[in-house]
Amino acid sequence: MSTDTASGGGFSDTETMTVREAIRQALREELERDEDVFVMGEDVGRFGGVLGVTGDLVEQFGEERVRDTPISEAGFTGASVGAAATGTRPVVEIMFSDFIGVCSEQILNQMAKNRYMFGGKTEMPVTIRTTEGGGMGAASQHSGTIHTWFAHLPGIMAVAPGTAHAAKGLTKAAIRSNDPVIVFENKQIYEQEGEVPVSEDYTIPLGTASVEREGDDVTVVATQRMVGESLGLADELEGETSVEVIDLQSLYPMDTDTLLKSVEKTGRLVVADESPLSYGTHAEVVARVQEEGFFSLDAPIQRVGVADTHIPFSPVLEEEILPHAEDVRAAIDRVV
């Protein structure tokens, strides 16, 4: 598996843009490339998406291809399954991942199972884009990080970009996939800037992680917002502790080889992900590393995440709950 995606895997022409712009560029390029691709969701058209991701796409592609839906996640997510099975490639936006609660039937029993249940004879090229994460004072029903549920669900692929280049590459790969992929976007990093390959051919293969910064003393496997926080921390610790930072990028399938290779070098592992800790994404990384890399480890593996709570409203409480760089630092201090 290629891990050379930090620089865009050989795509040298880059532009600085935000995560939001990178996703929009991915959508624009895929809408241009393939007539079968269309975008649907609540207010994705003229309104441009409540978080502004779809922006002005409707002006370029029209209301047929960037279509506003009624507020009915079960209806349009179910429709995306029927549409994907019959020859189109829907890209569905579910405004906040917490709302997946009302359409989990369509993902759980239809989207994820049809291909297998029908003996491999049905294609399911559907992409769901949804937002996760706290930090905006949006309270419990608009701040959850639920990606573990769907990474755990057989039949669904799940990705979660931590940088602008990952956001573009993963979104494009999801749309081109003939399997259902959920792209979990952390809404706190939409404004985060980075270098993004401008090539229309640039994608990140599903199932690959990215070594964003090399280091020797400890590996931090991070997702979404925790990638940037960990990179900042690694800069701060320069000269003191050499931190290797990996953006996990693909939750399922997962790039175990890159994780093992890193731990073989550093001997220490911290996993940082903004989801609840019990039975979480962290646990999956830990399990894989200890199953095959146990003898590389020089210290117990540490987890940084949310302490099995919902996300509260009050800024003081929210700040307490969410994982930050200092939590990663504390975890590193425990093992180095």
Place this chain on the structure above:
Amino acid sequence: MVSIDIETEDGQREILRRMLTIRAFDTKAGELFADGELPGFVHLYIGEEAVGVGAISALEEQDYITSTHRGHGHCISKGLDTYQMMAELYGKRDGYCNGKGGSMHIADVDAGMLGANGIVGAGPPLATGAALTADYKGEDKVALAFFGDGAVAQGQVHEGINLAATWDLPAIFVVENNHFGEATPMEQQHNVEHLSATAEAYDIPGFTVDGMDVTAVYEAVKEARERASSGEGPTFIEADTYRYEGHFEGDHQPYRTEEDIELWKDRDAIETFKNRLVEAGAITQEEFEEMRDEIEAEIDDAAERAKEADYPDPSEAYEDMFNATVPEINDFAARMRADGGER
């Protein structure tokens, strides 16, 4: 254009043939299940034949349908092969889903059959999606969703229909009101006398037809198809019908009496349609009996062959999860095995 023209004698015989095939197939499936031959559950369509055959005969070959957990009748109406269906019921490799779906999940997307479904009310949003593809690509195809009276209480049904109505999609929604949502009478699940009344909420045409009369169902769906195909959006049709058997095979049915069932059997769809054809001189009683015997022999043969067919190789359990290769599945499977190796 329709897939079977009910105006012609050939068409009438084909409609009769398909209804008889469903009756024979499900009678056989019930017997095999009672004998312990078939794993899982089976839900029989006996009594409701006029709805599936009437509706699908009025569609064109290229049209899509979605089905329910009681899907054998829809499959046969859509022209699916009874041997492959029987093989699926047995869990054999020759089945439509290579033995991975079973009775509740028979699908043949190439034939426009988007799957029987174990989830009550799952079909309407899927049909809306298939209709969306047709509309998006400008293809002359419509999508018809079958669902039961029980499903009308499910939220996703309303969301699916509302979406199709809002976007004027070429969809047809057919409620098979067989009077019971599992074991609970329809009247205890809905506050309206006719489920077709719900169509008003979407501002689409809605009406109730006699689901024991194959011609009535056919005419209603033919009209709905013309409407859908000409861009006028979906139609909601309630077909008033009855299931002669339990919700599932083995259901002891405390919710009704033998007399209730007999009242409906007096209006049996196959018998009624056959009598009409005999009167019109389209078929003789002898020809009908010959046709029935021939179909029953075909079904017996299909069941016999299915019984003898090969099971899938156990390793096939790890196939068909994704289009792409995912290393996890084989790695985990190998790790789970006692010897840690390939099977």
